[in-house]
Amino acid sequence: MTGARVDIDLGRVASNAAALVELLGRSGVSVTGVTKAVLGLPAYADTIVDAGVVRLGDSRVENIERMRCAGVDATTVLLRSPMVSQVDRVVRCADISMNTEPTVLRALSHAAGAASKTHRVILMVELGDLREGIARADLGAVVEELLTLPRLVLAGIGTNLACRSGTVPDDGNMAELSTIAGDIEAEFGITLDIVSGGNSANLDWLAATSDTGRVNDLRLGEAILLGCEPLHRRPLPGLHLDAFTVVGEVVESKRKPTAPWGATAQTAFGPATPSTDRGAIWQTIVALGRQDLDPDGLTPPRGTTVLAASSDHLVLETPRRVSPGETIAFRPDYAALLGAMTSPFVTTRVNPRRAA
Numbered sequence: 001m002t003g004a005r006v007d008i009d010l011g012r013v014a015s016n017a018a019a020l021v022e023l024l025g026r027s028g029v030s031v032t033g034v035t036k037a038v039l040g041l042p043a044y045a046d047t048i049v050d051a052g053v054v055r056l057g058d059s060r061v062e063n064i065e066r067m068r069c070a071g072v073d074a075t076t077v078l079l080r081s082p083m084v085s086q087v088d089r090v091v092r093c094a095d096i097s098m099n100t101e102p103t104v105l106r107a108l109s110h111a112a113g114a115a116s117k118t119h120r121v122i123l124m125v126e127l128g129d130l131r132e133g134i135a136r137a138d139l140g141a142v143v144e145e146l147l148t149l150p151r152l153v154l155a156g157i158g159t160n161l162a163c164r165s166g167t168v169p170d171d172g173n174m175a176e177l178s179t180i181a182g183d184i185e186a187e188f189g190i191t192l193d194i195v196s197g198g199n200s201a202n203l204d205w206l207a208a209t210s211d212t213g214r215v216n217d218l219r220l221g222e223a224i225l226l227g228c229e230p231l232h233r234r235p236l237p238g239l240h241l242d243a244f245t246v247v248g249e250v251v252e253s254k255r256k257p258t259a260p261w262g263a264t265a266q267t268a269f270g271p272a273t274p275s276t277d278r279g280a281i282w283q284t285i286v287a288l289g290r291q292d293l294d295p296d297g298l299t300p301p302r303g304t305t306v307l308a309a310s311s312d313h314l315v316l317e318t319p320r321r322v323s324p325g326e327t328i329a330f331r332p333d334y335a336a337l338l339g340a341m342t343s344p345f346v347t348t349r350v351n352p353r354r355a356a
Ligand SMILES: *Cc1c(COP(=O)(O)O)cnc(C)c1O
Pocket: 034, 036, 059, 079, 080, 160, 198, 199, 200, 201, 219, 220, 221, 222, 223, 230
């Protein structure tokens, strides 16, 4: 191996995606598979498309271009409002984009005209989480203008909850989204193909509700990647929690006291965590740090504890000496996975052979 890496088990990814496609399908809800945490990795995209996701969603145009260049064949959705400076790229690589700003819609229509394309739009509605979204009272005017723009088609509406303020998707806000869809259709005499109810945080609501209303799509990233829902980070039944593993290499392992000596002040990253004197332990250093990922999001193997992390050193307590050159595997949470996939120091290995 060369340095730190993320191991991706595509068999487990396929199994997670297929289970969620089946589960949501029972309620008439399709899955848009979200690829941003793996930067649009083409092998990941192909795997979830084969497992039945109907669209691929990503918040970054660079990732969608990467999938397109690799020949990934699926409908693509840009999940974040397009930057005005990127509209030309957006209409070329994305079939659909999620929008909230008339200024952006006008720029998109113009760019689509220049590229001789028609671009589909999902308008995002604000339902309380206070991230992106048009207020319900303003939606009619935006729809009215959109329908006059020659190169744009209104494909549907959507909302995003939980990500910024932790607002929980429930029967109240989901019913409101359904009502809004019906109102828009009645007012403008159109049909909305897509009513996208939210992200992995909607899975609790979906499991509990007796009426999904008009919601016919969810955009799932974390649930497919890590097999859990993001509101309480509970495992989802039947899904693999270990499709992704972060592997780091040991660079030092020594018997050391638990208590530092000398006068202590702040560490490289703020106040030191106080340590109680527990005598000597096996202290093992893995070459992973904050420049690679968010170390707080790593779950070490049983019997091993994370004691501290700086830019490049992950300090562990291990049950024994671990020789330099040996590796230790961790389970990443969403933040740690995002960091590791984005760090130039961490490589990616697809379908590693696993020890039995
Ligand atoms: C990232 C993102 C998602 C996916 O969220 P998960 O919690 O990973 O399922 C869905 N919708 C939008 C708008 C996003 O930005």
